[in-house]
Amino acid sequence: MVRRELSVSSRLAGNYDWPGLTQVCQLTRTTKQAGKGTVEIVHAVTSLPREVADAALLLPFWRGHWGVETLHYFRDVHFGEYHCRVRDSSGGHVLACFRNAVLNLLRKNLVNNVIDALRQFTFHPASLLKLLRISKQ
Numbered sequence: 598m599v600r601r602e603l604s605v606s607s608r609l610a611g612n613y614d615w616p617g618l619t620q621v622c623q624l625t626r627t628t629k630q631a632g633k634g635t636v637e638i639v640h641a642v643t644s645l646p647r648e649v650a651d652a653a654l655l656l657p658f659w660r661g662h663w664g665v666e667t668l669h670y671f672r673d674v675h676f677g678e679y680h681c682r683v684r685d686s687s688g689g690h691v692l693a694c695f696r697n698a699v700l701n702l703l704r705k706n707l708v709n710n711v712i713d714a715l716r717q718f719t720f721h722p723a724s725l726l727k728l729l730r731i732s733k734q
Contacts, residue, residue, distance in 0.1 A: 600627040603652045603659065605643075617644035622655060672696050675711050702728070 602625045609621050622641045627634065643655065650658070672678045676696045683689050700711070706728060708714045718725035726732035 598629045601625070601656060601660075602627075603656045605647065605652045605655060607647055615642070618642055619644050619646050620650075620655075622652075622659070624656075624659060668697070668700070671700055671711060675715060 604623045604625075605620045607620050610619050620643050622643060624639050624641070626637045626639070628637070641659065643650070645655070669678075672693070676699075678693070678696065681689065681692065683692060703711055703714055718728075723732060
């Protein structure tokens with residue numbers, strides 16, 4: 598069981614030279630598993646004003662953020678994105694778009710194991726061409 602409680606405050610907004618700082622957030626995550634309880638407290642800042650996003654609206658945003666982290670994890674682990682030697686910003690952007698396209702193509706074709714699929718395509722390029730409907734073999 599996990600219980601999440603989010604508190605937000607706009608008191609620090611005018612006190613720091615931090616562009617965009619509108620609210621600070623504190624998430625208290627209480628977990629109980631196998632009879633043991635843990636409490637974790639984490640903090641964040643946001644540029645969203647309270648009128649647009651109070652604590653009740655920010656909590657789903659906070660949890661949804663980890664969906665983006667999953668994408669970054671796949672791109673780094675399976676494509677070695679952090680080790681990429683491209684230093685041109687537009688080149689890096691183009692490669693990131695290609696990586697996203699590949700992941701979306703694999704998801705659309707219900708591929709569960711990305712790394713196995715990438716190995717398959719590396720050693721058997723014809724299977725990639727078949728998936729892309731470029732070749733029928």
